[in-house]
Amino acid sequence: MAEHEFDSRLERMFATAPACNDADAFARKVEARLDRNWRVRTLGIGSAGAVGGLIAVTQVLHSGFGFRIQQASSVSTEAVGSAFQQVLTHSEALLPSGMGVGMFLVASAIMVVVAVAAATRIFDEV
């Protein structure tokens, strides 16, 4: 019994913090080290990102990517243009009398905006 009491007493004594006048200074040292580590990490990650980005851009430029993009863009522009022309031709036939092509485009744009808003809403809900 006395042994158990002594054990408890000893544990309490160990749990009691000894008087430290420099507790605040010690905490500030730890905070300074944390800040320093954080700055080094931020700098390291930023530098790595910048270097990686630079390498990626260099690789892309050296691979003739720009030329291929130009080619692809001219081909796709032609394709989109002809498709758009076809749509206009068909839509004129579908349009009610008195409704111009401009009106049709505005209505289409509004529908697209509404669809995007609905999709965003659904995404937020999920």
Added chain:
Amino acid sequence: MATSERKRLPTGLHDVELAALAAAGGRREFGELVRRHGAVVRGLLRRMGAEAATADDVAQDAFMQAYERIAEFRGDGPFPAWVKRIAVRQYLRRRKSDALLVSEDASSEQSEAAPDVGARIDLDEAMKGLNPAERMCVSLCYGAGFSHAEAAEALNAPLGTVKSHVKRGLDKLRERLAPDGRQAGSVANG
């Protein structure tokens, strides 16, 4: 400036709340935890036998490691107990080369002479009367909350050796920390 910064510190929050904020990147909140519990950790390391400067270094490293692993602290036990375990393991790693920690030979080392009868001594003074192995084992088991088996594993020593160091250490402490400030033996004798 310093005063206004101090005012912004989350001094009213519980350790678990501070730890959660620290896990989200709050360095000031973690600093508050260090402010609260730094002395206990440093005190334990000193009681284990570390020099003051070494104890402070190890305690700093322990808190740095604790910040890195703060997400692992779930609040199941007290925050200081969690940090103390980290600090103890750091200190033991640092002293791994010191084979004298808990060898049987260490128990034969001379400890400081017992204080005069009637002298009131505190735990730190009483611990000075233990040899290094006894200090280490008693501190681990009573200061860091290790079981005998955990202490044996941490010290890479036989369980029986740890138990005998703890027992001898406790006997010395019991003698020195008599409730009325006198040695128990002296009371019994007279």
